[in-house]
Amino acid sequence: MTAPMNPQAVIGMLAELERIRELTLDLLEREAPQLHPTPPDDASTTERSVFDVLLGARRAVLGNPATARRLHDLLIAEGRRYADTPRGARLRDQLVASEAVDDLRRVWESVSLNVLGGPASLNATPDAWADLLADAFIEHGLDDSILDRLRPEGFA
């Protein structure tokens, strides 16, 4: 039986995972340069800044597809639950009727290339996770013993 990995070894392995991920993404952008377009020459400073932010968002999504998908599904699950409340339903109706949301949706689809579309997997998100956490932290507190289990000796 091998000994448990020490913190330094764990960090080293995670750093290697990050290095491989970055190299893969670099290769992807090199082999598919259309994913990383150059900004227009006559772009103003503001347009250039927006362009850079959007490209950064694309790189974040394409470079971390599973994480992005998970976050996407979490937000949607929470949004659906919020829409079941009077306040959430009112905000939902306002968003549906918003021209700015239509514009933002178009931008998001262009940036993400719709890689996050499609139905979420069943039970992908815990029910009411935002309230669950808020209630745990604010209303009931959290026993130190629970946190201790998440913080193995030597790691934090």
Add this chain to the structure above:
Amino acid sequence: MTLTDPREALADQSDFIGYLVGLAGLAQVVHILAADSRFGDVDGSAPPRDADDFVHALLGLARMGTAIERFANSAVAHHNPSDAFSLPASTVETSPRDDPTVGWLR
């Protein structure tokens, strides 16, 4: 120690409050977007079309902002004993410093 810059300790460099404020700011943007309605104020009648995943993701972001505000309001109540009536008994009877259940938050 971070993955991309192993020289500094992550815990020393992180800005957790900044994360929360940033998320709350994004949630505010959702409300600003909602105010840009093509049809004026929504009067509670049926929306012109169904809400899609994108709208629900924005709603989820707005909900996170609400949750963060709960945290902030809770913190204000902790620092202002006059608001203690709004807190659960377990947190009113002992100060945060003495309360072992919140010790790990410091």
